[in-house]
Amino acid sequence: MPSNPRLRRLATLALLLFSHIAISNATDAGSNDADPSQDPTSTTFATTEVRYRVVPKEYRLDGVVEAIHRTTVSAQTSGQVEEILYDVDDFVEKGEVIVRLRDTEHRARLAQAAAELRSASAQLEQSRDEYARIQGLYQQQNVSESAMDQAEADLESAEARLEAAQANLEQAQEQLEYTQIRAPYSGIVIRRHVELGEVASPGSPVMSGISLEELRVIIDVPQSAIPAVRERGEINIYLPNGEIAEPSRITVFPFADLGSNTFKVRADLETNTEGLFPGMFVKTAIVTGDKEALTIPSAAVVYRSEVTGAYVVSDDGRIHLRKIRTGSSLDGEIVVLSGLSPGERVALDPVAAGVALKRQAEANRQDRQDG
Incomplete structure (x- = not known):
């Protein structure tokens, strides 16, 4: 560095001027290499054209979900309620014991029937031996024909007593099994009809339950839409999660309600349809024909609070958020x-x-400020 102060100042000014020129050149080079996506009017995302498409013509109605399997389990024998294993809102597997009745009397009857079976079996063996002995003597003509007939009648009577004893034993076993009341299918308990200590008699209700595995939707359809249901057989069920379910079977009742002149239509759903419970209202759509409608992909729809819209891109690349009103969805x-x-x-x-x-909005605001 020069020792002269004037020379030092000149050298410093020259260094600053060189640095400013270098920075300006670097800035210009960076501007020339800028990403074209920084252009506010450029669109680097995919777009699609709004077009007409043939869609089903639907007749919208409300439907009510109900369980196909809805049962009240009743007692099949008499006995005091000794144990209640499930209550309302409990899930029960098929075949599980839900209520136990006191079985002391039934076990005694079973023991008595088993003893009678053993006695009848012993009497049959004795009658068979006697019949064989009399038959041998009869062939040797040492006994009369009446004695032979009596031995044969005694053998048949012993066989009948054995069959009756076996039937009594099976009945006693079945009555004992009835003291353990089981679930006829897997489902949820919706009502309990008994309390501990009550005496249940044959036919008295014990528990009511429903199965959520198999559901159906009941729809009251005006008579004007019934021909479409019979001919096309297409009904869409709109589930709470936004999906559409198609019934596995559609049944149209052969008569109309006298008060409303509507036909009851029953739409059976596939097994284990999620999100539905008996008693719920659901939206249904009966397909009555075809029509043309404007459609856009579901991915293009924007939901902003209670506003539904789509980003419209003009030919010059300008973007606008447009409020739209949407209808049904399909594929x-x-x-x-x-x-x-x-x-x-x-x-x-x-x-x-x-x-x-x-x-784009920031660029417009900057242009207004510069103007």
């Missing part, structure tokens, strides 16, 4: 009832479109 697309026109393009990635719209 990944949603019917647009209003807000869009055929031929317009909408963004398939609302997140990227939202970022671009914000960048």
